Amino acid sequence: MGKQIVKLTVNGEEHELLAEPRELLIHVLREKLNITGPHVGCETSHCGACTVDMNGRSVKSCTVFAAQADGAEITTVEGLGTPDNLHVLQEMFKEHHGLQCGFCTPGMITRAHRLLQENPNPTEEEVRFGMAGNICRCTGYQNIVKSILAAAAELNAAREAAQ
Amino acid sequence: MIPSRFEYYRPDDIRGALAVLNEHGDDARVMAGGHSLIPMMKLRMAEVPHLIDLQGIAELRGIAIDGAEISIGAMTTQHDLIAHAGLADAAPILREAALQIADPQVRYMGTVGGNVANGDPGNDMPGLMQCLDARFELVGADGTREVAARDFYEAAYMTARDDEELLTRIRFTATGAGYAYEKQKRKIGDYATAACAALISRDGDRIGSASVAMTNLSDVPVWSQAAGDALVGSTGDAAAIKAATDAALADIDPTGDNRGPVEFKKHVAGIIISRAIARALSRA
Ligand SMILES: Cc1cc2nc3c(=O)[nH]c(=O)nc-3n(C[C@H](O)[C@H](O)[C@H](O)COP(=O)(O)OP(=O)(O)OC[C@H]3O[C@@H](n4cnc5c(N)ncnc54)[C@H](O)[C@@H]3O)c2cc1C
Ligand code: FES
Ligand code: FES
Numbered sequence: 001m002g003k004q005i006v007k008l009t010v011n012g013e014e015h016e017l018l019a020e021p022r023e024l025l026i027h028v029l030r031e032k033l034n035i036t037g038p039h040v041g042c043e044t045s046h047c048g049a050c051t052v053d054m055n056g057r058s059v060k061s062c063t064v065f066a067a068q069a070d071g072a073e074i075t076t077v078e079g080l081g082t083p084d085n086l087h088v089l090q091e092m093f094k095e096h097h098g099l100q101c102g103f104c105t106p107g108m109i110t111r112a113h114r115l116l117q118e119n120p121n122p123t124e125e126e127v128r129f130g131m132a133g134n135i136c137r138c139t140g141y142q143n144i145v146k147s148i149l150a151a152a153a154e155l156n157a158a159r160e161a162a163q
Numbered sequence: 164m165i166p167s168r169f170e171y172y173r174p175d176d177i178r179g180a181l182a183v184l185n186e187h188g189d190d191a192r193v194m195a196g197g198h199s200l201i202p203m204m205k206l207r208m209a210e211v212p213h214l215i216d217l218q219g220i221a222e223l224r225g226i227a228i229d230g231a232e233i234s235i236g237a238m239t240t241q242h243d244l245i246a247h248a249g250l251a252d253a254a255p256i257l258r259e260a261a262l263q264i265a266d267p268q269v270r271y272m273g274t275v276g277g278n279v280a281n282g283d284p285g286n287d288m289p290g291l292m293q294c295l296d297a298r299f300e301l302v303g304a305d306g307t308r309e310v311a312a313r314d315f316y317e318a319a320y321m322t323a324r325d326d327e328e329l330l331t332r333i334r335f336t337a338t339g340a341g342y343a344y345e346k347q348k349r350k351i352g353d354y355a356t357a358a359c360a361a362l363i364s365r366d367g368d369r370i371g372s373a374s375v376a377m378t379n380l381s382d383v384p385v386w387s388q389a390a391g392d393a394l395v396g397s398t399g400d401a402a403a404i405k406a407a408t409d410a411a412l413a414d415i416d417p418t419g420d421n422r423g424p425v426e427f428k429k430h431v432a433g434i435i436i437s438r439a440i441a442r443a444l445s446r447a
Contacts, residue, residue: 022167045198045201063272068218132351
């Protein structure tokens with residue numbers, strides 16, 4: 001029942017580390033790899049603050065074992081943009097006041113990123129349904145939805161311009 | 164919230180999983196998406212010294228549609244169910260129900276096999292599978308058998324599956340009937356206060372067949388023969404819907420909990436059952 005080698009590709013970088021199988025992915029990311037974007041909000045699979053992208057799916061990293069993630073490709077908010085070069089979603093959350101305390105924001109943005117990959121042109125209702133696994137205690141959601149719709153429009157315009 | 168220690172296995176075929184189950188008996192348990200099991204392990208309500216992750220077993224995946232015969236691998240996620248166009252055509256009730264389970268993150272991980280094997284009365288797929296008259300394929304060291312969903316559930320967390328068996332596939336015959344899955348929940352991500360699956364087909368201006376099953380209104384899912392009987396042969400008018408709803412209500416046995424007292428649950432159940440029947444009829 002000792003530790004085992006776990007290989008993870010996080011934000012394009014390969015890591016090999018020793019972890020007990022029971023360790024949760026959120027703790028491996030935060031404590032072993034110092035990737036602190038994903039937060040622990042509830043620990044009970046409800047809030048979505050710990051959301052990361054794992055093999056192309058939004059998952060709550062508090063509900064995934066380290067061993068289960070062995071071999072996975074993971075993207076966190078750190079992999080989307082940097083302070084000097086914000087991702088469009090980050091830019092739009094800033095622009096439209098999509099955050100207040102910011103605790104839920106990394107999970108929101110990581111989830112919204114996957115949602116827009118699957119549905120590049122969502123309606124407001126589709127955004128609300130697609131973001132239902134992420135809870136925010138501050139904003140009342142209105143501006144989060146606005147930010148995501150604005151990012152979708154921006155990304156679509158950029159895609160059209162590139163064509 | 165850290166679970167107790169366990170040994171982790173990730174076999175790549177069914178045989179490998181069965182070997183660990185047989186070697187460790189009660190001390191071993193399989194994990195599908197882990198979205199019922201991991202929360203229980205974190206709360207230390209489940210202790211699993213030998214944990215067998217099924218994610219590497221390709222033969223447990225895949226949806227096959229052969230005419231009206233549908234076969235769904237146990238490791239198919241709720242997200243896969245929703246995204247499968249062929250399945251949405253052949254048996255749209257699955258998509259309608261899966262969309263009402265939890266939230267997007269949970270649906271990417273939660274599997275149909277885990278949902279029906281779990282035995283939690285709150286799970287939505289067991290009632291749905293009883294409504295569809297689905298069969299569960301179970302594979303153990305002694306071979307393969309099939310158990311009808313309507314015979315599978317014995318009590319909360321107790322099913323006809325032996326501890327050393329894997330649930331591998333779910334099979335049913337699609338009927339093209341009018342369908343509905345109605346669910347009342349307190350908020351997104353909550354289990355049902357009451358939910359009801361209905362499949363109804365017409366024969367001329369009368370109802371030719373009807374199947375009604377309910378979720379979280381007893382310690383097991385409830386398929387109500389009497390509700391179906393009350394509908395068949397009727398025109399599906401208000402009196403028939405009321406008779407079927409009363410018959411279904413006579414078959415449930417809800418318990419009071421943080422979703423409300425028994426009287427409230429029966430009240431909600433009545434509304435949900437009537438709505439499910441009316442909506443299935445409107446699509447029949
Ligand atoms: C926040 C939240 C909300 C949820 N809301 C709902 C809801 O509204 N409705 C609903 O139905 N579910 C809900 N769920 C549960 C979710 O759908 C689960 O994922 C599902 O019930 C179990 O599927 P799983 O693949 O995660 O199974 P696991 O958690 O991996 O397994 C569950 C149980 O089944 C056993 N098992 C799994 N696969 C097999 C197999 N192939 N053969 C034999 N035994 C097996 C396991 O040993 C375990 O005992 C919710 C979960 C969360 C975290
Ligand atoms: S911390 Fe994972 S869902 Fe809340
Ligand atoms: S901004 Fe504070 S929780 Fe969302």
